[in-house]
Amino acid sequence: MENIQPKRILILGGGFAGLSTAMELEKSLGRDSGVEVTMVNRENFFLFTPMLHEVAASDLDLTTIVNPARKMLRRTNFFAGEVRDVNLTARQVVVAHGFDHHEHTLEYDYLVLGLGSTTNFYGIPGLEERALTMKSLSDAIAKSSDCTPGGSGQRVLQGEEPTAHLRRCRRRIRGSGNHRRNQ
Numbered sequence: 001m002e003n004i005q006p007k008r009i010l011i012l013g014g015g016f017a018g019l020s021t022a023m024e025l026e027k028s029l030g031r032d033s034g035v036e037v038t039m040v041n042r043e044n045f046f047l048f049t050p051m052l053h054e055v056a057a058s059d060l061d062l063t064t065i066v067n068p069a070r071k072m073l074r075r076t077n078f079f080a081g082e083v084r085d086v087n088l089t090a091r092q093v094v095v096a097h098g099f100d101h102h103e104h105t106l107e108y109d110y111l112v113l114g115l116g117s118t119t120n121f122y123g124i125p126g127l128e129e130r131a132l133t134m135k136s137l138s139d140a141i142a143k144s145s146d147c148t149p150g151g152s153g154q155r156v157l158q159g160e161e162p163t164a165h166l167r168r169c170r171r172r173i174r175g176s177g178n179h180r181r182n183q
């Protein structure tokens with residue numbers, strides 16, 4: 001009997017685009033064994049970015065905005081690793097994995113690119129060096145620690161009460177997102 005290889009769909013990125021693609025594919029493919037879906041993401045969790053600023057302001061615990069990717073996917077293979085190279089001609093993707101960043105080559109028939117974006121500083125002089133960007137969980141954790149009175153950021157103004165520092169700090173973070181609150 002002829003051994004038919006399943007079609008391989010490789011999704012790069014497990015953010016909003018990658019995850020919703022995988023979930024839609026799971027819904028439409030059902031148990032179809034003729035298609036194999038694999039997702040690669042740097043982190044092993046999905047990050048709900050719209051509430052990132054609340055973690056930064058220490059209003060929310062970080063566990064409320066992260067979800068383990070493997071738990072959200074039923075039939076998609078999940079690969080935690082860093083995409084290093086995409087070869088569209090050879091239909092191969094090189095992924096670094098583990099503590100020693102050893103590399104694997106993944107082959108695909110169909111490729112979905114959902115690796116997100118990087119911050120655009122629009123060439124404004126000094127902005128990149130001075131801005132506190134917030135895109136990842138570690139960015140939010142760093143700001144949360146800065147917002148703790150006497151925190152690692154050491155941004156309490158001279159003579160300022162720690163609670164005043166905390167209020168000022170939280171106002172700054174909230175004012176920077178689209179969930180602006182009047183406080």
Ligand SMILES: Cc1cc2nc3c(=O)[nH]c(=O)nc-3n(C[C@H](O)[C@H](O)[C@H](O)COP(=O)(O)OP(=O)(O)OC[C@H]3O[C@@H](n4cnc5c(N)ncnc54)[C@H](O)[C@@H]3O)c2cc1C
Pocket residue numbers: 012013014015016017018040041042043049050051052053081082083084114115116117134135136177178
């Ligand atoms: C603080 C903040 C608040 C936001 N609030 C809102 C909001 O309220 N409403 C709204 O509509 N949008 C909001 N957005 C925008 C929204 O998060 C993005 O539009 C959305 O995340 C884009 O989805 P994406 O899948 O393209 O990228 P992402 O969600 O960023 O996903 C990309 C994924 O790829 C992974 N990745 C990247 N490079 C590699 C690599 N080399 N190897 C392996 N993995 C890699 C990343 O780790 C990430 O998991 C907000 C964004 C931020 C930062």
